[in-house]
Amino acid sequence: MNNATISTESPKTGGLDTVKRTLGELDWRRYVIYIGFVVVFIFFAVLLRDQGFLSPINLLNIFRQTATITIIAVGMTYVIACAEIDLSVGSTAGLSSVCTAMALSQWGIVPGILAGLAVGLVVGSINGALVSLLGIPSFLVTLGMLGIAVGVAQWITASAPQPILNDTFNMLFGSGNFGPVPGLIVWSAIFVAVGAVVLSRTKFGRQVLATGGNRTAADFTGINTKRIKFQVLLISGMVASVAGMLYAGRLESGRFQWGAGDELSAIAAVILGGTSLFGGAGSVVGTLFGALLIGLINNGLILAGLDSSQQQVVRGAIIILAVALARKK
Amino acid sequence: MNTREPAVEMRSISKGFNGVPVLNEVDFEVRAGEVHALAGGNGAGKSTLMKILQGVYQTDSGSILVGGKPVEITSIQDAKAAGIGMVFQEFSLVPSLTVAQNIFLGAEPQGRSGLIDDREAVRRAREVFTEMEVEVDPRAHVSKLGTAYWQLTEIAKALAQNARVLIMDEPTASLARHETEALFDLVARLKNRGISIIYISHRMDEVYRIADRITILRDGRRLLTEPLSNVTPEQIVEGIVGKKIEGQLTYQQRERDPSSASPVLEARGLTCGKRVRDVSFTLHAGEILGLAGLMGSGRTELARVLFGIDSLESGEILIRGQKAVITSPRRAIDAGLALIPEDRRDQGLVLDHSVRDNLLLPLLDNIKRGPLLDARAGRTLSSSLIKKFAVKVAHPNKPVRLLSGGNQQKVVLAKWLGTEPDVLILDEPTAGVDIGTKSEILDMIRELANAGKAVIVISSEYPELLAVSDRVLILRDGSITRELKRSEIADEESLQLAVQGV
Numbered sequence: 001m002n003n004a005t006i007s008t009e010s011p012k013t014g015g016l017d018t019v020k021r022t023l024g025e026l027d028w029r030r031y032v033i034y035i036g037f038v039v040v041f042i043f044f045a046v047l048l049r050d051q052g053f054l055s056p057i058n059l060l061n062i063f064r065q066t067a068t069i070t071i072i073a074v075g076m077t078y079v080i081a082c083a084e085i086d087l088s089v090g091s092t093a094g095l096s097s098v099c100t101a102m103a104l105s106q107w108g109i110v111p112g113i114l115a116g117l118a119v120g121l122v123v124g125s126i127n128g129a130l131v132s133l134l135g136i137p138s139f140l141v142t143l144g145m146l147g148i149a150v151g152v153a154q155w156i157t158a159s160a161p162q163p164i165l166n167d168t169f170n171m172l173f174g175s176g177n178f179g180p181v182p183g184l185i186v187w188s189a190i191f192v193a194v195g196a197v198v199l200s201r202t203k204f205g206r207q208v209l210a211t212g213g214n215r216t217a218a219d220f221t222g223i224n225t226k227r228i229k230f231q232v233l234l235i236s237g238m239v240a241s242v243a244g245m246l247y248a249g250r251l252e253s254g255r256f257q258w259g260a261g262d263e264l265s266a267i268a269a270v271i272l273g274g275t276s277l278f279g280g281a282g283s284v285v286g287t288l289f290g291a292l293l294i295g296l297i298n299n300g301l302i303l304a305g306l307d308s309s310q311q312q313v314v315r316g317a318i319i320i321l322a323v324a325l326a327r328k329k
Numbered sequence: 330m331n332t333r334e335p336a337v338e339m340r341s342i343s344k345g346f347n348g349v350p351v352l353n354e355v356d357f358e359v360r361a362g363e364v365h366a367l368a369g370g371n372g373a374g375k376s377t378l379m380k381i382l383q384g385v386y387q388t389d390s391g392s393i394l395v396g397g398k399p400v401e402i403t404s405i406q407d408a409k410a411a412g413i414g415m416v417f418q419e420f421s422l423v424p425s426l427t428v429a430q431n432i433f434l435g436a437e438p439q440g441r442s443g444l445i446d447d448r449e450a451v452r453r454a455r456e457v458f459t460e461m462e463v464e465v466d467p468r469a470h471v472s473k474l475g476t477a478y479w480q481l482t483e484i485a486k487a488l489a490q491n492a493r494v495l496i497m498d499e500p501t502a503s504l505a506r507h508e509t510e511a512l513f514d515l516v517a518r519l520k521n522r523g524i525s526i527i528y529i530s531h532r533m534d535e536v537y538r539i540a541d542r543i544t545i546l547r548d549g550r551r552l553l554t555e556p557l558s559n560v561t562p563e564q565i566v567e568g569i570v571g572k573k574i575e576g577q578l579t580y581q582q583r584e585r586d587p588s589s590a591s592p593v594l595e596a597r598g599l600t601c602g603k604r605v606r607d608v609s610f611t612l613h614a615g616e617i618l619g620l621a622g623l624m625g626s627g628r629t630e631l632a633r634v635l636f637g638i639d640s641l642e643s644g645e646i647l648i649r650g651q652k653a654v655i656t657s658p659r660r661a662i663d664a665g666l667a668l669i670p671e672d673r674r675d676q677g678l679v680l681d682h683s684v685r686d687n688l689l690l691p692l693l694d695n696i697k698r699g700p701l702l703d704a705r706a707g708r709t710l711s712s713s714l715i716k717k718f719a720v721k722v723a724h725p726n727k728p729v730r731l732l733s734g735g736n737q738q739k740v741v742l743a744k745w746l747g748t749e750p751d752v753l754i755l756d757e758p759t760a761g762v763d764i765g766t767k768s769e770i771l772d773m774i775r776e777l778a779n780a781g782k783a784v785i786v787i788s789s790e791y792p793e794l795l796a797v798s799d800r801v802l803i804l805r806d807g808s809i810t811r812e813l814k815r816s817e818i819a820d821e822e823s824l825q826l827a828v829q830g831v
Binding site: 197201207210213217219221281 | 657661668675701704
């Protein structure tokens with residue numbers, strides 16, 4: 001059954017056969033997100049050509065609107081590939097936006113940024129410690145943390161928005177451009193690039209996948225799987241806090257509602273992108289396209305004139321369809 | 330016996346996957362009340378043939394007859410309806426349910442109200458166990474029972490569904506000696522009741538003891554079907570491997586006595602729970618030390634303690650005369666140890682990951698360039714390991730799940746030997762591996778020892794222990810009861826007696 005000669009066929013068979021064989025062996029399910037992305041894009045491009053779907057401004061808008069979800073989803077990719085889940089990312093972003101805004105108005109820009117990062121550090125560390133040291137399922141830990149973080153954010157602000165008047169911060173985090181490129185796009189590009197390289201090309205990334213794929217085997221291999229579980233939740237919390245600052249910068253204020261519900265969009269983006277919900281396999285680039293597909297659908301449905309209730313129905317159906325297509329045989 | 334009518338006939342079964350033929354017009358027939366052994370090497374097609382009979386795969390051509398009537402088996406349900414039951418190698422029970430609930434899973438007895446009648450299930454389960462003449466409490470939770478009981482529950486499950494043909498795949502792999510005896514008695518009773526058993530095993534002595542006939546597959550074809558009285562063990566082995574292997578299972582005298590070499594590992598008074606109690610021994614460079622004992626004697630637990638998975642309550646481990654603090658597998662690896670775990674699928678491999686990724690997992694530091702992993706170095710390293718250990722693999726990128734048991738074991742071995750350990754601990758290195766691969770693995774162990782590595786081999790197969798060990802420690806209830814030099818052990822029987830403690 002395991003024929004050793006398959007991979008070492010003689011070169012005589014020629015290039016065409018190689019191409020055919022490669023295509024035949026190609027596991028299209030792994031690429032369903034890219035195929036889906038192209039199909040949906042073409043569909044909207046044709047259907048909505050008169051509504052300005054293809055205009056550069058609209059396309060940039062799609063990127064901009066999905067930037068925060070993309071960034072949160074990069075962190076989420078690590079968590080899910082490690083066979084854990086983080087439901088607290090949305091409210092962590094909200095709490096981070098609030099803390100940044102409050103510290104910023106008191107002490108200036110650098111303490112503001114540090115306060116935002118500190119939120120991610122604290123939330124991520126608590127999540128990670130409870131999951132890895134006490135062995136509580138991450139679903140429960142982060143479900144609890146979801147409530148705690150949003151509650152704290154609402155409490156310390158008495159539910160009031162916290163305006164940010166510091167232009168440098170607002171320009172840097174979301175409102176401004178780097179040269180011709182919108183800042184949010186640069187931010188998400190950095191997170192995706194670093195996230196993709198670390199997951200696929202470093203020892204840490206490999207250990208995350210091995211821990212998610214078979215924790216016992218990883219333990220026997222000498223991988224400190226407790227530390228890995230801690231680290232992925234810490235990463236997720238830190239990344240979410242940066243996303244929160246991007247909300248704060250773009251909307252020039254900190255509010256506890258920022259990021260509400262983002263955990264579900266991020267999980268959808270990660271799963272659409274081909275990361276296994278059971279851990280062991282993950283792709284950050286896939287996650288980017290998962291997030292972009294969701295953004296694309298949102299944008300297209302708005303341009304098509306569907307109201308928000310209809311948008312939700314169509315979006316849900318498309319996500320189920322895509323995941324159904326991408327599932328393993 | 331020979332006059333009995335066939336219970337199951339498979340006629341010229343062919344099956345291919347992605348255009349690669351796996352079975353080629355195989356005929357297979359089992360008579361009522363017969364124990365029929367099925368043998369063959371890695372990839373010979375045994376498991377594919379059995380999966381066709383169970384309805385997991387569909388045959389490309391050929392036909393299946395049950396009790397003389399042609400049947401269509403396209404699903405596991407069809408197979409069950411036709412009276413074919415399987416005792417799974419990896420048990421298919423739900424641990425959180427009771428024995429009775431497992432036996433009637435999916436076919437629960439219902440009361441008049443339409444609700445499940447658990448009391449009736451317990452009563453009927455008890456009936457089945459009475460017929461089997463074994464004692465199992467149907468109300469016990471499966472998770473609380475030992476492997477031998479799991480197997481009995483599996484058999485009861487099949488019988489409760491009126492199975493006439495039972496497929497047993499390596500049923501003794503996880504049983505201790507006395508449990509194996511009990512299983513053989515049960516097989517004999519089932520046979521008397523007219524139930525046919527297809528018995529897949531790599532253990533020749535078992536096959537001779539309980540089987541009436543044997544069918545050998547090689548490369549997807551049937552090589553022979555004969556009563557066992559007509560074939561010799563050498564013929565069977567030759568049939569499976571395709572070539573004569575000699576001396577693989579006999580001890581080869583070492584050139585020089587390894588016990589005179591310097592000690593690499595010293596254990597002093599190791600204690601951990603009930604299964605490791607005051608264990609002391611010394612292991613020398615180039616020496617192969619066998620650990621023998623019944624199931625539950627603490628063999629695996631000792632390995633876990635040495636490798637830092639379970640922590641010591643008292644005692645110390647010395648590596649090359651230096652006290653070593655081994656509190657985690659990481660520390661153990663750093664101290665030069667490697668453990669080939671007992672359960673390769675659960676503990677040794679990430680099944681969905683590629684052969685290459687599995688091989689490289691403990692070696693990531695070797696292929697780092699700066700903070701990144703060097704993909705090319707990884708490819709070169711994994712290819713050299715695959716070549717060195719003769720792993721049969723279509724492509725290193727393919728998931729390790731697709732390999733046969735023997736090749737999976739080779740991947741685990743290769744993965745660890747890549748770390749160049751000084752001390753290698755192998756827990757049941759040839760469990761579920763065909764005899765060809767087994768002799769390759771034993772040869773590998775000998776080569777490693779000759780290269781100066783210290784090796785500990787844990788095995789419940791005495792011929793295997795005797796084939797490689799220079800010294801054997803006998804464990805009983807967590808303590809070492811005897812230490813025997815290889816020259817002090819005359820044959821398998823005397824080792825068995827030593828293990829049994831008589």
